[in-house]
Amino acid sequence: MDDRNNDNSSHRDHPLTAGDEIGEAAGGVSGVVVGAAIGSLAGPIGTVIGGVAGAVGGWWAGRSVAEAAQEYTTGDDAVYRNHYDNSPIRLADRDYDSVSPAYRLGHLAARNPEYRGRPFSEVEGDLRRGWTGVADKKYGEWDSVRGYANDAYDRSASSVEQQRLREAASNAANNDANRLDDSGNVNMF
Numbered sequence: 001m002d003d004r005n006n007d008n009s010s011h012r013d014h015p016l017t018a019g020d021e022i023g024e025a026a027g028g029v030s031g032v033v034v035g036a037a038i039g040s041l042a043g044p045i046g047t048v049i050g051g052v053a054g055a056v057g058g059w060w061a062g063r064s065v066a067e068a069a070q071e072y073t074t075g076d077d078a079v080y081r082n083h084y085d086n087s088p089i090r091l092a093d094r095d096y097d098s099v100s101p102a103y104r105l106g107h108l109a110a111r112n113p114e115y116r117g118r119p120f121s122e123v124e125g126d127l128r129r130g131w132t133g134v135a136d137k138k139y140g141e142w143d144s145v146r147g148y149a150n151d152a153y154d155r156s157a158s159s160v161e162q163q164r165l166r167e168a169a170s171n172a173a174n175n176d177a178n179r180l181d182d183s184g185n186v187n188m189f
Helices: 018-025 031-042 044-056 063-070 074-085 096-109 120-130 134-139 142-177
Strands: none
Touching: 044 063, 044 096, 044 120, 044 134, 063 096, 074 096, 074 142, 096 120, 096 134, 096 142, 120 142
16 A cells, blocks of 8 residues: 555655654654764664764754764764774773774764865864763763764764765766757757
8 A cells, every 4th residue: 555645654655764764753842852863773883972962952953963864874883983993092991892883983074064065173162061970970971082083073074075076077977068059959969
């Protein structure tokens, strides 16, 4: 049966994702509650996002951050694990899993449209304000993990910018290919 025609459906043509559920629940709900919802779906990073959402709101408290959290890949995790394992500033008393939320936070922060094109030093205050309560007790104080968030932010921001440039180039090529010639015909080449 096609759920799109069912009056009780959400009128989607795709399965409901965690991002959909969290985003829809976010309407009028505090960032802490949204963060807790993300936490129940996304593990430790949800607790951290909840703190950031409660401190700064905006993108952090909505559907977009949940969708961005779902785009964090095992490849991203492998890169950050390798970085930590080979880092000269690795914390002697902690393994990667105990600091991975800092990497994930930096990675996700770079996907925040409000932070686009901004260096880590300009967004760190928001991240620091959110890294409180459970996060600093469980994963370490901000000053001990900020470098990992910074490294992930820089890597992810570079990836976001490269994607933006690829899309801009593709759009420009499509626009050039579809320009009208002087007679009003579409010039495909």
